[in-house]
Amino acid sequence: MKNNKKFRIKLKSKHLLAIMTFFCLAAIVATFASGRGPTELQNAASRVVIPFQKSMTSMGAFLRNIRDNFRDKQALLMENEELKVQLESLISENNKLIQDQQELARLEALYDLQQEYNNLPTVAARIISKDPGNWYDTFIINKGERDGIRVDNNVIAGRGLVGIVTQTGPTWATVRAIIDDASHISAMTVSTNDFLTVEGDLELIDEGKLYFEQLYDQDNRVTVGERVVTSSISEKYVEGLFIGYISDIVQDTNNLTKAGNIVTPIDFRHLRDVLVITRNKQDYLDPDAAAAYVSFVAEPEP
Amino acid sequence: MKNKIILFLTILVCFMLQSTLIGSIAIASITPNLPLILCVSMGLLRGRKSGMWVGFFSGLLIDLFYGSVFGFYALIYMYAGFFSGYAHRVCYDDDIKVPMLLVGVMDFLYSVAVYGLQFLLRGRMGFQLYFRRIILPEVLYSVFLTFFVYRIFFFINNRLKKSSLKKESESYWILK
Numbered sequence: 410m411k412n413n414k415k416f417r418i419k420l421k422s423k424h425l426l427a428i429m430t431f432f433c434l435a436a437i438v439a440t441f442a443s444g445r446g447p448t449e450l451q452n453a454a455s456r457v458v459i460p461f462q463k464s465m466t467s468m469g470a471f472l473r474n475i476r477d478n479f480r481d482k483q484a485l486l487m488e489n490e491e492l493k494v495q496l497e498s499l500i501s502e503n504n505k506l507i508q509d510q511q512e513l514a515r516l517e518a519l520y521d522l523q524q525e526y527n528n529l530p531t532v533a534a535r536i537i538s539k540d541p542g543n544w545y546d547t548f549i550i551n552k553g554e555r556d557g558i559r560v561d562n563n564v565i566a567g568r569g570l571v572g573i574v575t576q577t578g579p580t581w582a583t584v585r586a587i588i589d590d591a592s593h594i595s596a597m598t599v600s601t602n603d604f605l606t607v608e609g610d611l612e613l614i615d616e617g618k619l620y621f622e623q624l625y626d627q628d629n630r631v632t633v634g635e636r637v638v639t640s641s642i643s644e645k646y647v648e649g650l651f652i653g654y655i656s657d658i659v660q661d662t663n664n665l666t667k668a669g670n671i672v673t674p675i676d677f678r679h680l681r682d683v684l685v686i687t688r689n690k691q692d693y694l695d696p697d698a699a700a701a702y703v704s705f706v707a708e709p710e711p
Numbered sequence: 712m713k714n715k716i717i718l719f720l721t722i723l724v725c726f727m728l729q730s731t732l733i734g735s736i737a738i739a740s741i742t743p744n745l746p747l748i749l750c751v752s753m754g755l756l757r758g759r760k761s762g763m764w765v766g767f768f769s770g771l772l773i774d775l776f777y778g779s780v781f782g783f784y785a786l787i788y789m790y791a792g793f794f795s796g797y798a799h800r801v802c803y804d805d806d807i808k809v810p811m812l813l814v815g816v817m818d819f820l821y822s823v824a825v826y827g828l829q830f831l832l833r834g835r836m837g838f839q840l841y842f843r844r845i846i847l848p849e850v851l852y853s854v855f856l857t858f859f860v861y862r863i864f865f866f867i868n869n870r871l872k873k874s875s876l877k878k879e880s881e882s883y884w885i886l887k
Contacts (some may be wrong), residue, residue, distance in 0.1 A: 410779070422759040426793055429767060433789070434781030444782060446774070446781040458727060465731040538730035540777045543845050547777055549730075551787045570776055583776065591779065591832070611830075611839055648857055680741055 446576070453471065455578045463551055464539045470681075474582060480560070502634055502654075510704060529647065531565075531684040532556050537581070544611065546589040551578045561645050563642065563686045568674040569651040570594075570639060571683050582685070587652070588614050588677055595643035596652055599636040607652055607671060617677070622661075622668040636669055647690050714871045718753070721867060722765060725749045726772045741848040743856040744818055746773065748810075750792035750855075752816050753866040756804050759796030766792025787824050791817045807861060814857045815850055822846040 426604060446523040448576075524553040532549040552558055554577050564584050574591070576583040585592055592609040605624040613620060623630065635655045639646035660667055729745045746769035753761020770788030774781050784837075795813050802809045826841055836840075 422763065422793070422796070424759065426763060427787070429763065429789055433767075433782040433786035434857040435784070437780050438783040446778070451775050452770065458723070458772070458776070462731050465727060469732045469735055515791065538727075538776075539734055541726070541742075541746065541773055542744070542777075542825070543849050544829070545777070549776065549815075590835070591833075609836070612837065612844070615844070685803050705784075 415443065452578050454579055459537070459549075459551075459578070459581045462549070466535075466537045477686055487503055490646070510577070528687045530688055531686050532558060533682060534558075534582075534685055535682055536680060545584055545591070545607070545636050546586040546614070546677065547575070548586070549581050549583055550685070551581065552685065553578050553582050555579050557687045558582050559687070559689065561689050561691065563639075563645075563647050563650060563689075564683050565650060565686065566675050566680060566683050569653065570646070570673075571675060571677075571680065573645060574685065582681070586677055587673070588617075588619060593609055594646055594652065595640045596637050597640040598624075598631050598655075599638055601626070601630050601635075603631060605637070613670060614677075616670075617655065617670040617673055617675075619673060620668070621655070621671050622666065624658070624667040624669075625665065627665075631655065631658065643690065645690055647686060647688070647693075714875060717760040717867070717871060718761075718765060719768065721864075722749065722768050722772070724745070726769060728774070738852065739848065740743030740749055741852060742843065743852040744821070744849060745769075745856070745860070746790060746819065747818055747821055748814050748853060748860055749864065750859050751795040751814050752786055752810055753868070754792045755794035755798050755802070755810055755813060755885075756865065756868040757796075759793050762794075763789050764792070764797040766790070783828070787821055791821055804865070807858060810861045811854050811857050815854045818850045818853045819846065822849060 449645075511558045527548065532550040532552055535547050538549045540547040544683045550564075558574060558577055560574055560577055562582075564571045564573060564708045569589055572584045572586040574582050574588070587594060587607070588609045590609050590611045594607040596607045597604050603624060603626050605621045607619050610618075610620040620635070623704070633655055637652045637655060639648060639650040639652065641648045651674070653671040655671045656670045658667050658669040714759065725745045730834050731743070733745060743837050750762055750766035753765040765786035767785050770785035772784075773784040778784055795817055798809065798813060801826075804810075822845065826846070830841065831838075
């Protein structure tokens with residue numbers, strides 16, 4: 410022990426800080442240059458952290474269940490009242506949809522899409538942890554490469570699109586939600602097939618809304634309540650996944666395009682379970698890769 | 712060595728609490744910043760070098776799992792730990808007001824750094840809204856949480872100090 414101490418290099422804390430700063434900056438530059446993080450290190454860390462996160466989350470769910478059981482009647486009544494109001498507005502919105510004949514025809518088309526939606530191979534997963542800061546909206550799910558999940562897989566929940574897989578490990582995957590400030594989606598309207606870009610916006614997260622722009626609609630055919638789905642020209646998102654309803658539209662100052670907000674049907678704050686679509690959009694475009702993937706699923710390596 | 716392992720375990724536990732259970736005490740979906748409280752406390756209790764290392768590893772864990780740019784959070788948390796280490800010699804560490812003030816300042820600087828480097832550079836200009844909606848609540852909530860959590864860190868640090876003192880010189884207490 411004493412010999413060790415002789416050879417230890419004593420650094421001033423200032424110099425140590427400079428060295429570590431250099432290290433961090435180098436890591437940042439390396440990420441920008443290569444476009445990905447240190448995968449081996451991530452896998453090693455995940456082996457330690459992920460099991461604990463899983464058990465902690467289930468413990469949290471257990472405690473929450475207990476608390477919910479003790480919730481007082483008043484709160485439930487209030488919630489009931491709120492839901493009634495919500496139901497009211499949903500009914501009126503539904504009526505509007507029914508009245509619109511063209512809309513109905515398009516909805517039938519959407520129904521076909523929905524059928525396709527059902528044919529997509531999906532894996533059910535549970536959210537085990539959330540991004541530790543308040544600035545972003547990413548989360549980790551408890552399924553990973555071993556279950557056939559890959560980067561760029563789309564993630565949906567019962568009623569619509571939730572996000573996209575950005576990183577994977579053997580037993581976990583990181584998902585970026587569509588409400589995340591860094592998320593961009595190429596989308597289209599259902600009734601008119603106009604393309605638009607949907608972006609997450611931190612300023613709108615509280616209202617459960619997304620921001621959209623670049624909607625080219627000269628004849629003013631797109632109205633409030635229009636359904637928006639992922640577009641056919643998107644590179645990363647499978648076509649026809651439901652994103653939300655348009656809640657307001659504003660003409661841009663250039664008089665060519667429109668922008669506005671979209672309401673998503675998903676309650677991101679209380680999201681627990683999601684479905685991951687294990688087929689990427691790129692698989693449709695590149696049949697070879699898709700074939701390789703299908704054989705991988707059929708005969709997973711021992 | 713034992714000290715380092717205990718410190719590292721504390722970092723790990725804080726990170727895991729922050730990413731899982733802390734969501735259940737969120738107010739209006741704003742969560743306090745537990746890793747930051749940890750590295751500021753350790754900086755104050757143990758000095759610049761310790762604060763720096765604790766900050767570095769806390770940030771590294773966040774980078775590994777959630778960061779879009781590897782090394783970004785490690786850098787910010789490291790500086791937070793380092794700068795709060797300057798208070799180590801100046802202030803008494805058993806006064807709860809010092810860490811609360813430090814956490815307030817550091818959390819504010821941390822948020823401004825995240826906003827400036829990741830949002831402003833992408834052209835999100837509305838600082839006032841971000842300040843009202845995220846930065847201010849986070850700072851207040853973190854300061855509030857410090858009041859409870861600091862005692863735990865203080866206790867851990869005391870145990871660490873005791874074990875290392877015993878090893879180095881038994882006569883320390885006699886001299887005093």
